[in-house]
Amino acid sequence: MFRQALKCSVITAVFFCFAMMAAGVSFAGNTGPEEIILKTAEGKKPAKFPHKKHQETIKCEECHHTMGADGKKGPYVAGEEKKCETCHNKDFKNAELNSLKGVGHARCKGCHKEMEKAGKNAPTKCTGCHVK
Ligand code: HEC
Ligand code: HEC
Numbered sequence: 594m595f596r597q598a599l600k601c602s603v604i605t606a607v608f609f610c611f612a613m614m615a616a617g618v619s620f621a622g623n624t625g626p627e628e629i630i631l632k633t634a635e636g637k638k639p640a641k642f643p644h645k646k647h648q649e650t651i652k653c654e655e656c657h658h659t660m661g662a663d664g665k666k667g668p669y670v671a672g673e674e675k676k677c678e679t680c681h682n683k684d685f686k687n688a689e690l691n692s693l694k695g696v697g698h699a700r701c702k703g704c705h706k707e708m709e710k711a712g713k714n715a716p717t718k719c720t721g722c723h724v725k
């Protein structure tokens with residue numbers, strides 16, 4: 594009886610471990626999905642975003658941040674990465690940043706334009722990010 598229970602718990606633990614790995618959960622901290630398709634509820638212009646590729650050269654805090662009690666941008670806190678639209682939605686006070694498009698173009702396109710000047714291969718054309 595005891596041995597069976599032990600065997601069962603080991604199998605459960607191993608299974609759980611593989612399930613976590615399959616779900617892309619890292620034990621060193623959650624780094625999120627490797628590939629992301631960014632889109633709004635209407636899904637008019639989905640944009641592809643190779644998250645992992647960016648993480649290899651760009652720090653988390655370049656894109657992720659929090660919001661302070663005063664409503665201003667707060668520091669990056671590991672484990673507190675949220676969907677951009679949690680804050681950047683139609684209720685956001687700054688009209689240039691009150692949508693996923695707003696922050697997508699400000700942050701993604703903004704950096705890519707700088708990168709292009711620096712001779713790097715970051716897409717700036719619409720079809721470089723937007724997929725059909
Ligand atoms: C170049 C920008 C960029 C960098 C660098 C970056 N991320 Fe992200 N990350 C994003 C975007 C954009 C999303 C998708 C947000 C959305 O769906 O609104 C995301 C999503 C996530 C999510 C899932 C959040 C959720 O609730 O769906 C996690 C977790 C995450 N990132 C962790 C990290 C960590 C940890 C690092 C650093 C090792 C990192 N990211 C680096 C842009 C970035
Ligand atoms: C917890 C709320 C919150 C989340 C989640 C959030 N932001 Fe922000 N973001 C803010 C606040 C607050 C500001 C400051 C706005 C201002 O000063 O007008 C800001 C500012 C910005 C700016 C303006 C430039 C700068 O860096 O100050 C960009 C671009 C931006 N966010 C992109 C993103 C992206 C991309 C995501 C998702 C990966 C994201 N934000 C997630 C709250 C948030």
Ligand code: HEC
Nearest residue numbers: 640641642643651655700701704708713714715716721722
């Ligand atoms: C701080 C700078 C920076 C930010 C912010 C950034 N990128 Fe990039 N991105 C790059 C660079 C640099 C490359 C070129 C990488 C390479 O080829 O090694 C790139 C490449 C890409 C590529 C092409 C990848 C490939 O495999 O061909 C896509 C698509 C892309 N980025 C989408 C996005 C989106 C969408 C966002 C916003 C959520 C974003 N990027 C934010 C710097 C940035």
Ligand code: HEC
Nearest residue numbers: 631632633637638639640693694697701702717718719722
């Ligand atoms: C560097 C990546 C990048 C480039 C280049 C880019 N966009 Fe975007 N765009 C995004 C991201 C990220 C979003 C937010 C995701 C979404 O709304 O589907 C977005 C959102 C949009 C939206 C809003 C879609 C919606 O459902 O509300 C439109 C319209 C749009 N882009 C048009 C364009 C056009 C036109 C060009 C070329 C002149 C362009 N974009 C170039 C990343 C990019």
